[in-house]
Amino acid sequence: ETGVTQTPRHLVMGMTNKKSLKCEQHLGHNAMYWYKQSAKKPLELMFVYNFKEQTENNSVPSRFSPECPNSSHLFLHLHTLQPEDSALYLCASSLGLAGGGNEQFFGPGTRLTVL
Amino acid sequence: AQSVTQLDSQVPVFEEAPVELRCNYSSSVSVYLFWYVQYPNQGLQLLLKYLSGSTLVKGINGFEAEFNKSQTSFHLRKPSVHISDTAEYFCAVSDPGTDKLIFGTGTRLQVFP
Numbered sequence: 209e210t211g212v213t214q215t216p217r218h219l220v221m222g223m224t225n226k227k228s229l230k231c232e233q234h235l236g237h238n239a240m241y242w243y244k245q246s247a248k249k250p251l252e253l254m255f256v257y258n259f260k261e262q263t264e265n266n267s268v269p270s271r272f273s274p275e276c277p278n279s280s281h282l283f284l285h286l287h288t289l290q291p292e293d294s295a296l297y298l299c300a301s302s303l304g305l306a307g308g309g310n311e312q313f314f315g316p317g318t319r320l321t322v323l
Numbered sequence: 324a325q326s327v328t329q330l331d332s333q334v335p336v337f338e339e340a341p342v343e344l345r346c347n348y349s350s351s352v353s354v355y356l357f358w359y360v361q362y363p364n365q366g367l368q369l370l371l372k373y374l375s376g377s378t379l380v381k382g383i384n385g386f387e388a389e390f391n392k393s394q395t396s397f398h399l400r401k402p403s404v405h406i407s408d409t410a411e412y413f414c415a416v417s418d419p420g421t422d423k424l425i426f427g428t429g430t431r432l433q434v435f436p
Contacts, residue, residue, distance in 0.1 A: 212366070239422055250327075251413070251426040264423070298366055302422040309355045309374045310422045314366030 214315035229284040231299030239304025240282040245296040289322045327427035344399040344430045346414030356397040357415040
């Protein structure tokens, strides 16, 4: 595998279910990101991890719980979601080194539908 | 806080015609600017970026963009589009020192034969 991979690609869940999204990057990057992409809205940055430490949480509801066990893996644990949480969830990674301006590499996303 | 405006939500164009996708950003201080493309059922892919130096930036697939500080713009251009350029295009901005991006709402480019 190369680049950034995400599993599953599609997920349908009920509001009482618990599920997890997985992201893996094979690029040796130090920063990882979760985004939510809904129709007709800008990409919403949800969480940022640098060197496994969470550096940003953009007021995301607690029903979304991220986990970053190492620099290569990022999870998004989901529980008691609402129908409005249906969206494409994108994972990305970047070098994350001082100076910034580095390209973010995106995975193909997980299409989530909450019934 | 930084913000990015992409005024055109959709741009229809015929094949081999030129196209310009507009992007304006809010900050008056130094910024990094990016254009990403998203093909159907895929993640985003970097087209080009401006960090410093020459204001005309060339990217992949024949695209280029010009940084205009006085107008706080970073418009994307291509002199002759192909059917395969049909996709969603996102402009993004970041502050120097970080990789964090603020995205615009996107412009859907539709190329007709």
